[in-house]
Amino acid sequence: MDDQGRGQFRVEPVSLHPSPQRSGGPLSHPPFTEIFQEHFPFVWRCLRGLGVSAADLDDMSQEVFVVVHRRLADLEPGRELRPWLYGILRLVAQNHRRGRQRSQQRHHALACEPLPPAEGPLDSLQARDAARIVSALLPELEETRREVFLLVELEGLSVPEVASALGLPLNTAYSRLRLARADFKAALARRGAP
Amino acid sequence: MTDRDPELLPLLARARVGMSPTADDVERVHARISASLLRPAGMERGAAASGSVAARALRWTRLRWLALGLGAGGLGGYVAGQAHSSAAPAAVPQVAAAASIRMTEPAPAAPAVAAEQPRGEPPQRTTRAARSDAGAAPKASLRPPPQEGARALDEVAMMQRVNRALARGEAAWALSLLRQLDLELPRGRLLEERAAGAAIARCLLDAAVGESELAGYAERFPGSVHLPRVSQICTRVDRQ
Numbered sequence: 001m002d003d004q005g006r007g008q009f010r011v012e013p014v015s016l017h018p019s020p021q022r023s024g025g026p027l028s029h030p031p032f033t034e035i036f037q038e039h040f041p042f043v044w045r046c047l048r049g050l051g052v053s054a055a056d057l058d059d060m061s062q063e064v065f066v067v068v069h070r071r072l073a074d075l076e077p078g079r080e081l082r083p084w085l086y087g088i089l090r091l092v093a094q095n096h097r098r099g100r101q102r103s104q105q106r107h108h109a110l111a112c113e114p115l116p117p118a119e120g121p122l123d124s125l126q127a128r129d130a131a132r133i134v135s136a137l138l139p140e141l142e143e144t145r146r147e148v149f150l151l152v153e154l155e156g157l158s159v160p161e162v163a164s165a166l167g168l169p170l171n172t173a174y175s176r177l178r179l180a181r182a183d184f185k186a187a188l189a190r191r192g193a194p
Numbered sequence: 195m196t197d198r199d200p201e202l203l204p205l206l207a208r209a210r211v212g213m214s215p216t217a218d219d220v221e222r223v224h225a226r227i228s229a230s231l232l233r234p235a236g237m238e239r240g241a242a243a244s245g246s247v248a249a250r251a252l253r254w255t256r257l258r259w260l261a262l263g264l265g266a267g268g269l270g271g272y273v274a275g276q277a278h279s280s281a282a283p284a285a286v287p288q289v290a291a292a293a294s295i296r297m298t299e300p301a302p303a304a305p306a307v308a309a310e311q312p313r314g315e316p317p318q319r320t321t322r323a324a325r326s327d328a329g330a331a332p333k334a335s336l337r338p339p340p341q342e343g344a345r346a347l348d349e350v351a352m353m354q355r356v357n358r359a360l361a362r363g364e365a366a367w368a369l370s371l372l373r374q375l376d377l378e379l380p381r382g383r384l385l386e387e388r389a390a391g392a393a394i395a396r397c398l399l400d401a402a403v404g405e406s407e408l409a410g411y412a413e414r415f416p417g418s419v420h421l422p423r424v425s426q427i428c429t430r431v432d433r434q
Binding site: 034036037038040041045048049057058061065128130131132133135152153154155156158177181184185 | 214
Protein backbone atom coordinates (compact mmCIF):
# COMPACT_ATOMS: atom_id res chain seq x y z
CA MET A 1 0.00 0.00 0.00
CA ASP A 2 1.45 3.37 -0.89
CA ASP A 3 1.38 6.40 1.34
CA GLN A 4 -1.75 7.64 -0.35
CA GLY A 5 -3.60 4.50 0.64
CA ARG A 6 -3.74 3.25 -2.93
CA GLY A 7 -3.18 -0.38 -3.66
CA GLN A 8 0.06 -1.52 -5.15
CA PHE A 9 0.06 -3.10 -8.54
CA ARG A 10 -0.10 -6.62 -7.18
CA VAL A 11 0.38 -9.19 -9.86
CA GLU A 12 -1.13 -12.55 -9.40
CA PRO A 13 0.35 -14.14 -12.43
CA VAL A 14 -2.28 -15.31 -14.82
CA SER A 15 -0.57 -18.60 -15.35
CA LEU A 16 -1.99 -20.01 -18.49
CA HIS A 17 -1.59 -23.21 -20.26
CA PRO A 18 -0.36 -22.25 -23.69
CA SER A 19 -3.12 -22.25 -26.24
CA PRO A 20 -2.94 -25.36 -28.39
CA GLN A 21 -0.16 -24.95 -30.88
CA ARG A 22 -0.68 -25.99 -34.44
CA SER A 23 2.78 -27.34 -34.75
CA GLY A 24 2.88 -28.87 -31.29
CA GLY A 25 6.21 -27.22 -30.75
CA PRO A 26 7.37 -24.77 -28.08
CA LEU A 27 5.70 -21.39 -27.62
CA SER A 28 6.39 -19.10 -30.55
CA HIS A 29 5.16 -15.98 -28.78
CA PRO A 30 5.87 -14.28 -25.48
CA PRO A 31 3.83 -15.43 -22.48
CA PHE A 32 0.51 -13.68 -22.06
CA THR A 33 1.54 -11.99 -18.83
CA GLU A 34 4.56 -10.52 -20.54
CA ILE A 35 2.41 -9.22 -23.40
CA PHE A 36 0.11 -7.57 -20.87
CA GLN A 37 2.97 -6.02 -18.95
CA GLU A 38 4.64 -4.77 -22.08
CA HIS A 39 1.68 -3.49 -24.06
CA PHE A 40 -1.16 -2.59 -21.73
CA PRO A 41 -0.40 1.18 -21.85
CA PHE A 42 -0.40 1.04 -25.65
CA VAL A 43 -3.81 -0.66 -25.72
CA TRP A 44 -5.22 1.74 -23.14
CA ARG A 45 -4.04 4.87 -24.96
CA CYS A 46 -5.21 3.65 -28.36
CA LEU A 47 -8.66 2.87 -27.02
CA ARG A 48 -8.81 6.39 -25.61
CA GLY A 49 -7.58 7.80 -28.86
CA LEU A 50 -10.24 5.89 -30.76
CA GLY A 51 -12.92 7.55 -28.64
CA VAL A 52 -13.64 4.99 -25.95
CA SER A 53 -14.91 6.93 -22.97
CA ALA A 54 -13.17 6.82 -19.60
CA ALA A 55 -16.12 4.93 -18.16
CA ASP A 56 -15.70 2.13 -20.71
CA LEU A 57 -11.93 1.84 -20.76
CA ASP A 58 -11.78 -0.92 -18.15
CA ASP A 59 -14.32 -3.06 -20.00
CA MET A 60 -12.75 -2.47 -23.39
CA SER A 61 -9.18 -3.09 -22.38
CA GLN A 62 -10.24 -6.24 -20.56
CA GLU A 63 -12.05 -7.40 -23.67
CA VAL A 64 -9.01 -6.73 -25.83
CA PHE A 65 -6.75 -8.85 -23.67
CA VAL A 66 -9.27 -11.65 -23.40
CA VAL A 67 -9.30 -11.76 -27.19
CA VAL A 68 -5.51 -11.56 -27.23
CA HIS A 69 -5.35 -14.56 -24.96
CA ARG A 70 -7.75 -16.48 -27.14
CA ARG A 71 -5.91 -15.68 -30.35
CA LEU A 72 -2.36 -15.90 -29.13
CA ALA A 73 -1.86 -19.30 -30.72
CA ASP A 74 -2.64 -17.74 -34.10
CA LEU A 75 0.12 -15.17 -33.81
CA GLU A 76 2.66 -15.89 -36.48
CA PRO A 77 6.21 -16.26 -35.19
CA GLY A 78 8.21 -13.10 -35.66
CA ARG A 79 5.19 -10.93 -36.27
CA GLU A 80 5.35 -7.50 -34.66
CA LEU A 81 3.10 -7.41 -31.64
CA ARG A 82 1.85 -3.84 -31.64
CA PRO A 83 0.35 -3.89 -35.12
CA TRP A 84 -1.28 -7.22 -34.29
CA LEU A 85 -2.61 -5.87 -31.01
CA TYR A 86 -3.88 -2.79 -32.75
CA GLY A 87 -5.86 -4.93 -35.17
CA ILE A 88 -7.61 -6.56 -32.23
CA LEU A 89 -8.30 -3.40 -30.28
CA ARG A 90 -9.55 -1.71 -33.39
CA LEU A 91 -12.19 -4.39 -33.89
CA VAL A 92 -13.16 -4.27 -30.24
CA ALA A 93 -13.53 -0.48 -30.40
CA GLN A 94 -15.57 -0.71 -33.61
CA ASN A 95 -17.91 -3.28 -32.10
CA HIS A 96 -18.23 -1.13 -29.06
CA ARG A 97 -19.22 1.90 -31.12
CA ARG A 98 -21.74 -0.05 -33.16
CA GLY A 99 -23.34 -1.59 -30.13
CA ARG A 100 -23.61 1.54 -28.09
CA GLN A 101 -25.58 4.33 -29.80
CA ARG A 102 -24.88 6.64 -26.97
CA SER A 103 -21.18 6.40 -27.78
CA GLN A 104 -21.81 8.87 -30.61
CA GLN A 105 -23.23 11.31 -28.12
CA ARG A 106 -20.19 10.79 -25.93
CA HIS A 107 -17.86 11.52 -28.80
CA HIS A 108 -19.78 14.67 -29.57
CA ALA A 109 -19.70 15.67 -25.92
CA LEU A 110 -16.02 15.00 -25.76
CA ALA A 111 -15.38 17.06 -28.86
CA CYS A 112 -17.35 19.97 -27.44
CA GLU A 113 -15.85 19.79 -23.98
CA PRO A 114 -14.30 23.13 -23.19
CA LEU A 115 -10.57 22.98 -23.39
CA PRO A 116 -8.50 24.10 -20.44
CA PRO A 117 -7.51 27.75 -20.75
CA ALA A 118 -4.30 28.16 -22.65
CA GLU A 119 -2.19 30.11 -20.22
CA GLY A 120 1.04 29.62 -22.04
CA PRO A 121 2.74 27.76 -24.82
CA LEU A 122 1.55 24.26 -25.53
CA ASP A 123 4.81 22.76 -24.36
CA SER A 124 4.19 23.98 -20.81
CA LEU A 125 0.85 22.25 -20.46
CA GLN A 126 0.43 19.64 -17.80
CA ALA A 127 0.07 16.11 -19.07
CA ARG A 128 -3.51 15.91 -17.95
CA ASP A 129 -4.52 19.07 -19.81
CA ALA A 130 -2.62 18.01 -22.90
CA ALA A 131 -4.44 14.68 -22.79
CA ARG A 132 -7.79 16.44 -22.59
CA ILE A 133 -6.94 18.64 -25.55
CA VAL A 134 -5.78 15.79 -27.71
CA SER A 135 -8.63 13.49 -26.67
CA ALA A 136 -11.10 16.23 -27.56
CA LEU A 137 -9.57 16.92 -30.97
CA LEU A 138 -8.96 13.38 -32.15
CA PRO A 139 -12.66 12.63 -32.78
CA GLU A 140 -12.73 15.62 -35.14
CA LEU A 141 -10.43 13.79 -37.49
CA GLU A 142 -11.93 11.55 -40.11
CA GLU A 143 -11.72 8.00 -38.81
CA THR A 144 -9.19 6.54 -41.26
CA ARG A 145 -6.93 9.57 -40.85
CA ARG A 146 -7.31 9.51 -37.08
CA GLU A 147 -6.00 5.94 -36.92
CA VAL A 148 -2.84 6.76 -38.82
CA PHE A 149 -2.33 9.93 -36.79
CA LEU A 150 -2.82 8.10 -33.50
CA LEU A 151 -0.38 5.34 -34.31
CA VAL A 152 2.36 7.56 -35.76
CA GLU A 153 2.12 10.78 -33.78
CA LEU A 154 1.05 9.43 -30.39
CA GLU A 155 2.43 5.92 -30.38
CA GLY A 156 5.54 6.45 -32.46
CA LEU A 157 5.07 3.63 -34.94
CA SER A 158 6.70 4.20 -38.29
CA VAL A 159 4.53 4.82 -41.31
CA PRO A 160 5.54 1.49 -42.89
CA GLU A 161 4.55 -0.29 -39.67
CA VAL A 162 1.22 1.48 -39.65
CA ALA A 163 0.62 0.72 -43.30
CA SER A 164 1.27 -2.93 -42.57
CA ALA A 165 -0.96 -2.94 -39.47
CA LEU A 166 -3.85 -1.34 -41.31
CA GLY A 167 -3.37 -3.15 -44.58
CA LEU A 168 -2.73 0.06 -46.52
CA PRO A 169 -0.46 0.89 -49.42
CA LEU A 170 2.47 2.90 -48.12
CA ASN A 171 1.57 5.99 -50.15
CA THR A 172 -1.97 5.91 -48.79
CA ALA A 173 -0.65 5.82 -45.24
CA TYR A 174 1.63 8.79 -45.89
CA SER A 175 -1.19 10.69 -47.53
CA ARG A 176 -3.58 10.06 -44.65
CA LEU A 177 -0.94 11.14 -42.16
CA ARG A 178 -0.30 14.37 -44.02
CA LEU A 179 -4.01 15.16 -44.19
CA ALA A 180 -4.53 14.17 -40.55
CA ARG A 181 -1.76 16.51 -39.43
CA ALA A 182 -3.31 19.38 -41.36
CA ASP A 183 -6.75 18.61 -39.92
CA PHE A 184 -5.41 18.35 -36.38
CA LYS A 185 -3.52 21.61 -36.60
CA ALA A 186 -6.58 23.31 -38.05
CA ALA A 187 -8.71 21.96 -35.20
CA LEU A 188 -6.12 23.16 -32.73
CA ALA A 189 -6.18 26.63 -34.25
CA ARG A 190 -10.00 26.71 -34.21
CA ARG A 191 -9.99 25.90 -30.52
CA GLY A 192 -7.83 28.90 -29.92
CA ALA A 193 -4.92 26.92 -28.55
CA PRO A 194 -1.63 28.71 -29.30
CA MET B 195 14.44 7.89 -36.89
CA THR B 196 10.90 9.04 -36.18
CA ASP B 197 8.04 9.89 -38.50
CA ARG B 198 6.53 12.19 -35.90
CA ASP B 199 5.83 15.83 -36.69
CA PRO B 200 8.31 17.87 -34.59
CA GLU B 201 5.84 20.72 -34.38
CA LEU B 202 3.27 18.54 -32.62
CA LEU B 203 5.75 16.55 -30.54
CA PRO B 204 5.70 18.69 -27.36
CA LEU B 205 1.91 18.60 -27.07
CA LEU B 206 1.57 14.95 -28.02
CA ALA B 207 4.41 13.81 -25.77
CA ARG B 208 2.59 15.31 -22.80
CA ALA B 209 -0.76 14.02 -23.97
CA ARG B 210 0.74 10.55 -24.18
CA VAL B 211 1.75 10.71 -20.53
CA GLY B 212 -1.69 12.02 -19.57
CA MET B 213 -3.48 9.36 -21.59
CA SER B 214 -1.43 6.51 -20.14
CA PRO B 215 -2.87 4.25 -17.44
CA THR B 216 -1.97 4.77 -13.80
CA ALA B 217 -0.82 1.99 -11.52
CA ASP B 218 -4.37 1.72 -10.15
CA ASP B 219 -5.75 1.34 -13.68
CA VAL B 220 -3.31 -1.46 -14.34
CA GLU B 221 -4.11 -3.29 -11.13
CA ARG B 222 -7.83 -3.01 -11.66
CA VAL B 223 -7.84 -4.26 -15.24
CA HIS B 224 -5.31 -6.98 -14.48
CA ALA B 225 -7.55 -8.27 -11.69
CA ARG B 226 -10.51 -8.34 -14.06
CA ILE B 227 -8.56 -10.18 -16.74
CA SER B 228 -7.25 -12.67 -14.21
CA ALA B 229 -10.76 -13.34 -12.99
CA SER B 230 -12.06 -13.95 -16.48
CA LEU B 231 -9.34 -16.31 -17.67
CA LEU B 232 -8.42 -19.80 -16.57
CA ARG B 233 -5.67 -20.20 -13.95
CA PRO B 234 -4.19 -23.63 -14.08
CA ALA B 235 -0.93 -24.50 -12.37
CA GLY B 236 1.81 -22.01 -13.01
CA MET B 237 4.00 -22.39 -15.98
CA GLU B 238 7.26 -23.89 -14.87
CA ARG B 239 10.37 -22.09 -15.80
CA GLY B 240 13.53 -23.94 -16.43
CA ALA B 241 16.21 -23.64 -13.84
CA ALA B 242 19.20 -21.55 -14.61
CA ALA B 243 22.34 -23.38 -15.42
CA SER B 244 24.62 -24.11 -12.55
CA GLY B 245 28.11 -22.85 -12.45
CA SER B 246 30.96 -21.93 -10.21
CA VAL B 247 30.62 -19.06 -7.82
CA ALA B 248 32.99 -16.99 -9.93
CA ALA B 249 31.11 -17.80 -13.12
CA ARG B 250 27.85 -16.80 -11.46
CA ALA B 251 29.41 -13.58 -10.29
CA LEU B 252 30.55 -12.80 -13.80
CA ARG B 253 27.15 -13.67 -15.18
CA TRP B 254 25.53 -11.39 -12.65
CA THR B 255 27.84 -8.56 -13.61
CA ARG B 256 26.83 -8.94 -17.25
CA LEU B 257 23.19 -9.30 -16.29
CA ARG B 258 23.33 -6.09 -14.31
CA TRP B 259 24.46 -4.21 -17.42
CA LEU B 260 21.98 -6.01 -19.57
CA ALA B 261 19.06 -5.65 -17.22
CA LEU B 262 18.75 -1.92 -17.16
CA GLY B 263 20.37 -1.50 -20.55
CA LEU B 264 21.31 2.06 -19.78
CA GLY B 265 24.84 1.54 -21.04
CA ALA B 266 23.51 -0.01 -24.24
CA GLY B 267 21.62 3.17 -24.99
CA GLY B 268 18.24 1.68 -24.29
CA LEU B 269 17.24 4.90 -22.64
CA GLY B 270 19.23 6.94 -25.12
CA GLY B 271 16.54 6.58 -27.74
CA TYR B 272 13.99 8.19 -25.49
CA VAL B 273 16.37 10.93 -24.46
CA ALA B 274 17.30 11.63 -28.07
CA GLY B 275 13.66 11.71 -29.05
CA GLN B 276 12.84 14.11 -26.30
CA ALA B 277 15.68 16.40 -27.39
CA HIS B 278 13.26 17.73 -29.97
CA SER B 279 10.88 18.97 -27.33
CA SER B 280 11.60 22.17 -25.59
CA ALA B 281 10.56 21.21 -22.09
CA ALA B 282 10.35 18.17 -19.90
CA PRO B 283 7.20 16.12 -19.79
CA ALA B 284 4.89 17.47 -17.14
CA ALA B 285 4.03 15.49 -14.04
CA VAL B 286 1.02 13.21 -13.91
CA PRO B 287 -0.44 14.19 -10.55
CA GLN B 288 -1.69 10.78 -9.39
CA VAL B 289 1.47 8.98 -10.30
CA ALA B 290 3.71 11.79 -9.15
CA ALA B 291 2.18 11.43 -5.71
CA ALA B 292 2.58 7.69 -5.79
CA ALA B 293 6.10 8.12 -7.00
CA SER B 294 7.10 9.40 -3.60
CA ILE B 295 6.89 5.82 -2.37
CA ARG B 296 10.23 4.64 -1.16
CA MET B 297 11.38 1.51 -2.88
CA THR B 298 11.38 -1.20 -0.28
CA GLU B 299 14.77 -2.53 0.58
CA PRO B 300 14.83 -6.18 -0.39
CA ALA B 301 15.66 -8.68 2.28
CA PRO B 302 19.20 -10.04 2.14
CA ALA B 303 19.58 -12.16 -0.94
CA ALA B 304 20.47 -15.81 -1.03
CA PRO B 305 24.05 -16.15 0.06
CA ALA B 306 25.38 -18.41 -2.67
CA VAL B 307 27.25 -15.77 -4.67
CA ALA B 308 30.00 -14.42 -2.49
CA ALA B 309 31.25 -11.98 -5.11
CA GLU B 310 27.89 -10.27 -5.27
CA GLN B 311 27.32 -9.94 -1.55
CA PRO B 312 24.41 -7.56 -1.08
CA ARG B 313 25.26 -4.55 0.98
CA GLY B 314 24.43 -4.70 4.63
CA GLU B 315 23.80 -8.42 4.76
CA PRO B 316 24.79 -9.81 8.12
CA PRO B 317 27.73 -12.15 7.67
CA GLN B 318 26.30 -14.69 10.15
CA ARG B 319 23.31 -15.22 7.94
CA THR B 320 25.49 -15.83 4.97
CA THR B 321 27.65 -18.30 6.81
CA ARG B 322 24.70 -20.09 8.38
CA ALA B 323 22.86 -20.34 5.09
CA ALA B 324 25.96 -21.48 3.26
CA ARG B 325 26.53 -24.14 5.89
CA SER B 326 22.95 -25.31 5.56
CA ASP B 327 23.32 -25.47 1.81
CA ALA B 328 26.46 -27.47 2.17
CA GLY B 329 24.88 -29.74 4.76
CA ALA B 330 21.83 -30.47 2.69
CA ALA B 331 23.62 -31.50 -0.50
CA PRO B 332 27.37 -31.44 -0.08
CA LYS B 333 28.16 -32.47 -3.64
CA ALA B 334 25.74 -29.96 -5.13
CA SER B 335 26.46 -27.12 -2.68
CA LEU B 336 27.70 -24.79 -5.40
CA ARG B 337 24.66 -25.31 -7.59
CA PRO B 338 22.00 -22.67 -7.22
CA PRO B 339 18.57 -24.00 -6.36
CA PRO B 340 16.28 -23.98 -9.41
CA GLN B 341 14.09 -21.24 -7.94
CA GLU B 342 17.04 -18.89 -7.64
CA GLY B 343 17.90 -19.22 -11.28
CA ALA B 344 14.29 -18.74 -12.31
CA ARG B 345 13.93 -15.69 -10.08
CA ALA B 346 17.11 -14.24 -11.53
CA LEU B 347 15.74 -14.60 -15.03
CA ASP B 348 12.43 -13.08 -13.95
CA GLU B 349 14.17 -10.11 -12.45
CA VAL B 350 16.31 -9.52 -15.51
CA ALA B 351 13.32 -9.89 -17.82
CA MET B 352 11.32 -7.46 -15.75
CA MET B 353 14.14 -4.93 -15.68
CA GLN B 354 14.37 -5.16 -19.44
CA ARG B 355 10.68 -4.31 -19.59
CA VAL B 356 11.29 -1.38 -17.28
CA ASN B 357 14.03 -0.19 -19.57
CA ARG B 358 11.83 -0.49 -22.64
CA ALA B 359 9.05 1.42 -20.88
CA LEU B 360 11.48 4.20 -20.02
CA ALA B 361 12.79 4.27 -23.58
CA ARG B 362 9.22 4.73 -24.80
CA GLY B 363 8.64 7.53 -22.29
CA GLU B 364 6.20 5.43 -20.26
CA ALA B 365 7.60 6.53 -16.92
CA ALA B 366 4.45 5.80 -14.93
CA TRP B 367 4.32 2.32 -16.38
CA ALA B 368 7.96 1.76 -15.53
CA LEU B 369 7.21 2.66 -11.91
CA SER B 370 4.30 0.22 -11.90
CA LEU B 371 6.55 -2.55 -13.12
CA LEU B 372 9.15 -1.71 -10.49
CA ARG B 373 6.55 -1.80 -7.73
CA GLN B 374 5.36 -5.15 -9.05
CA LEU B 375 8.91 -6.40 -8.98
CA ASP B 376 9.32 -5.24 -5.40
CA LEU B 377 6.23 -7.16 -4.39
CA GLU B 378 6.94 -10.34 -6.30
CA LEU B 379 10.66 -10.47 -5.89
CA PRO B 380 11.74 -8.61 -2.79
CA ARG B 381 14.94 -10.69 -2.60
CA GLY B 382 16.33 -9.37 -5.80
CA ARG B 383 19.86 -8.74 -6.84
CA LEU B 384 19.45 -5.80 -9.11
CA LEU B 385 19.07 -3.24 -6.37
CA GLU B 386 21.03 -0.52 -8.06
CA GLU B 387 19.26 -1.07 -11.34
CA ARG B 388 15.82 -0.94 -9.75
CA ALA B 389 16.65 2.20 -7.84
CA ALA B 390 18.16 3.83 -10.93
CA GLY B 391 15.11 2.98 -13.00
CA ALA B 392 12.80 4.36 -10.32
CA ALA B 393 14.80 7.58 -9.98
CA ILE B 394 14.82 8.10 -13.72
CA ALA B 395 11.09 7.43 -13.98
CA ARG B 396 10.30 9.87 -11.19
CA CYS B 397 12.51 12.53 -12.78
CA LEU B 398 10.72 12.08 -16.08
CA LEU B 399 7.35 12.43 -14.41
CA ASP B 400 8.17 15.43 -12.29
CA ALA B 401 11.01 17.78 -13.14
CA ALA B 402 10.83 19.33 -9.66
CA VAL B 403 12.19 16.19 -7.98
CA GLY B 404 15.30 15.91 -10.16
CA GLU B 405 17.74 17.28 -7.62
CA SER B 406 16.41 15.26 -4.69
CA GLU B 407 16.19 12.05 -6.72
CA LEU B 408 19.77 12.38 -7.87
CA ALA B 409 20.97 13.18 -4.36
CA GLY B 410 19.04 10.25 -2.92
CA TYR B 411 20.39 7.80 -5.46
CA ALA B 412 23.96 9.07 -5.07
CA GLU B 413 23.71 8.69 -1.31
CA ARG B 414 22.44 5.12 -1.52
CA PHE B 415 24.76 4.01 -4.29
CA PRO B 416 27.86 6.19 -4.41
CA GLY B 417 30.07 5.17 -7.26
CA SER B 418 27.24 3.32 -8.98
CA VAL B 419 27.81 2.65 -12.67
CA HIS B 420 24.33 4.07 -13.29
CA LEU B 421 24.97 7.35 -11.53
CA PRO B 422 26.04 9.23 -14.67
CA ARG B 423 22.86 8.24 -16.45
CA VAL B 424 20.63 9.12 -13.50
CA SER B 425 22.43 12.44 -13.29
CA GLN B 426 21.99 13.06 -17.01
CA ILE B 427 18.25 12.50 -16.90
CA CYS B 428 17.48 14.14 -13.57
CA THR B 429 19.56 17.25 -14.11
CA ARG B 430 18.59 17.56 -17.77
CA VAL B 431 14.93 17.52 -16.81
CA ASP B 432 15.67 19.98 -14.04
CA ARG B 433 17.40 22.46 -16.32
CA GLN B 434 14.52 22.69 -18.73
